[in-house]
Amino acid sequence: xxxxxxxxxxxxxxxxxxxxxxxxxxxxxxxxxxxxxxLVLGDGDLQQPAEEMIHYGANRVITVSHANLSNYTxxxxxQVIMEVMQxxxxxxxxxxxxxxxxxxxxxxxxRLELGLISxxxxxxKEDDQVIFTRPxxxxxxxxxxxxxxxxxxxxTIRPNNISALEHDASRTGEIIAKEVDVKDLRxxxxxxxxxxxxxxxxxxAKIVIAGGRGVKSAExxxxxxxxxxxxxxxxxxxxxxxxxxxxxxxxxxxxxxxVVTPDLYIAVGISGAIQHMAGMSNSxxxxxxxxDEEANIFKMADYGIVGDLFEVLPLFIxxxxxxxxxxx
Amino acid sequence: MxxxxxxxxxxxxxxxxxxxxGRIDESGAEFIINPYDEYAVxxxxxxxxxxGGTVTVVTIGDEDSEKQLRTALAMGADDAxxxxxxxxxxxxxxxxxxxILEKFFEDKEVDLILAGNVAIDEASGQVGPxxxxxxxMPFITTIVKLDIEGEVAKIEKDVEGDLEKIEVSLxxxxxxxxxxxxxxxxxxxxxxxxxxxxxxQLELDDLDLDEDDVEAxxxxxxxxxxxxxxxxxxxxxxxxxxxxxxxxxxxxxAKVI
Numbered sequence: 001x002x003x004x005x006x007x008x009x010x011x012x013x014x015x016x017x018x019x020x021x022x023x024x025x026x027x028x029x030x031x032x033x034x035x036x037x038x039l040v041l042g043d044g045d046l047q048q049p050a051e052e053m054i055h056y057g058a059n060r061v062i063t064v065s066h067a068n069l070s071n072y073t074x075x076x077x078x079q080v081i082m083e084v085m086q087x088x089x090x091x092x093x094x095x096x097x098x099x100x101x102x103x104x105x106x107x108x109x110x111r112l113e114l115g116l117i118s119x120x121x122x123x124x125k126e127d128d129q130v131i132f133t134r135p136x137x138x139x140x141x142x143x144x145x146x147x148x149x150x151x152x153x154x155x156t157i158r159p160n161n162i163s164a165l166e167h168d169a170s171r172t173g174e175i176i177a178k179e180v181d182v183k184d185l186r187x188x189x190x191x192x193x194x195x196x197x198x199x200x201x202x203x204x205a206k207i208v209i210a211g212g213r214g215v216k217s218a219e220x221x222x223x224x225x226x227x228x229x230x231x232x233x234x235x236x237x238x239x240x241x242x243x244x245x246x247x248x249x250x251x252x253x254x255x256x257x258x259v260v261t262p263d264l265y266i267a268v269g270i271s272g273a274i275q276h277m278a279g280m281s282n283s284x285x286x287x288x289x290x291x292d293e294e295a296n297i298f299k300m301a302d303y304g305i306v307g308d309l310f311e312v313l314p315l316f317i318x319x320x321x322x323x324x325x326x327x328x
Numbered sequence: 329m330x331x332x333x334x335x336x337x338x339x340x341x342x343x344x345x346x347x348x349x350g351r352i353d354e355s356g357a358e359f360i361i362n363p364y365d366e367y368a369v370x371x372x373x374x375x376x377x378x379x380g381g382t383v384t385v386v387t388i389g390d391e392d393s394e395k396q397l398r399t400a401l402a403m404g405a406d407d408a409x410x411x412x413x414x415x416x417x418x419x420x421x422x423x424x425x426x427x428i429l430e431k432f433f434e435d436k437e438v439d440l441i442l443a444g445n446v447a448i449d450e451a452s453g454q455v456g457p458x459x460x461x462x463x464x465m466p467f468i469t470t471i472v473k474l475d476i477e478g479e480v481a482k483i484e485k486d487v488e489g490d491l492e493k494i495e496v497s498l499x500x501x502x503x504x505x506x507x508x509x510x511x512x513x514x515x516x517x518x519x520x521x522x523x524x525x526x527x528x529q530l531e532l533d534d535l536d537l538d539e540d541d542v543e544a545x546x547x548x549x550x551x552x553x554x555x556x557x558x559x560x561x562x563x564x565x566x567x568x569x570x571x572x573x574x575x576x577x578x579x580x581x582a583k584v585i
Contacts, residue, residue, distance in 0.1 A: 110423075
């Protein structure tokens with residue numbers, strides 16, 4: 001019987017997060033022949049996300065719908081995941097390194113006395129040993145880690161680093177609606193206040209336009225939003241811009257903010273403090289726009305424009321419109 | 329209230345990193361309290377000042393970790409505990425740390441445990457939740473607000489930018505996120521007082537543990553630095569031309585738009 005790997009389809013406001021599909025690809029990297037069992041949790045009809053997981057490569061999907069799963073709690077999700085693990089006895093479990101993944105996986109690992117390798121950005125195999133690469137020291141270094149025992153392999157993967165398999169609507173698989181009585185929660189979510197910017201999620205965005213103190217005001221960020229909309233990207237910020245109230249802390253990128261690894265990072269009016277670099281240095285292509293040619297960010301940038309951002313951004317937007325550039 | 333803080337000694341954020349002999353070279357480096365743990369210390373002190381009780385700071389480390397514990401005492405914590413594993417353990421992981429802490433907390437009366445949401449060195453974020461699970465305690469990570477009313481904690485949690493309002497029963501373990509508070513600086517009188525505050529030192533033996541009980545479940549097989557970035561291209565010419573060139577480079581050379 002082939003190996004079975006459990007992945008979690010994580011819903012965000014009813015829609016699967018992209019990283020859920022990436023966990024399927026990651027499981028295939030762990031073992032190309034593995035049966036991929038996906039678990040989708042929520043409250044309501046989960047048929048469509050279950051089908052999506054199959055179209056992205058899962059072989060079987062278990063859905064668990066319960067009123068106590070409408071909001072994530074470690075206790076609620078923990079109960080369901082542990083029950084499914086007991087029944088299905090997978091040889092591995094992979095989740096996204098998201099707010100939910102970071103929260104629930106150590107709980108399960110601790111309960112079952114398992115190791116857990118979190119925030120993996122790459123997976124390789126050498127003589128049947130699965131090796132995970134993960135950033136340490138805020139991305140200033142990397143380590144390769146393995147599970148010491150032959151037991152269950154347990155990992156979370158950083159969004160945007162392991163490419164999902166191609167979507168194939170002709171893929172088929174079994175979907176099982178499972179009943180779990182999710183109860184005895186000591187944690188009650190009273191209210192969820194959505195503060196996130198419209199559209200693209202910062203930690204999963206392929207393109208990030210980030211502003212710093214140089215943007216000078218909240219209004220100054222409008223041009224960044226326009227550019228982000230045009231490119232299908234998300235807006236981020238340095239701590240300096242957040243401290244100065246130009247934007248919400250939820251946009252902060254850096255050591256004490258979010259870590260992003262987009263294909264394209266455009267740093268606008270950001271000087272490039274080491275703490276900021278920690279949050280974006282692993283972006284694939286970095287563009288810096290800054291009037292100070294000595295700014296540290298230029299050392300990190302693949303392409304730099306030394307100039308006034310209030311002059312550069314409108315021209316940039318105009319040029320993109322002119323060329324009809326679209327996100328590839 | 330019996331309040332505990334989990335504290336970790338980490339590299340100073342400004343330190344550049346080098347690798348020698350397959351390990352991070354720590355020689356001559358400056359160490360600090362993990363920045364997220366500072367929020368935990370500050371919050372613990374504020375909660376104690378509001379509700380009474382004591383704040384005990386706990387760390388697992390080596391004898392040098394005393395410095396960070398003294399800093400926490402200087403901020404206003406009452407007691408400190410150093411679990412010195414340097415003689416007993418070469419390698420550990422989050423399982424190891426949580427197991428040691430579980431044993432430490434076994435005979436303690438606890439109302440609240442605070443930790444940083446993540447440590448800036450290894451960045452696993454596992455220890456808090458792992459410990460809470462072992463202690464059969466609920467936990468809430470990445471909190472930005474904490475109000476305790478009787479046996480209930482009203483918490484605001486940062487969820488990747490969104491905010492959740494949560495109620496949870498005590499005892500509870502929370503991990504602290506930026507925005508929770510502004511950690512205070514240590515004052516000179518605080519530093520003087522801290523020298524006289526109790527600092528208990530324990531080893532694995534004292535917790536009835538031996539090396540095998542806490543053997544790591546994962547192993548690091550190598551540590552390496554990211555490839556050096558090639559010097560980038562600073563574009564030249566009129567701003568309009570630079571912008572045109574940038575768009576062309578991004579679509580044709582880098583192929584990202």
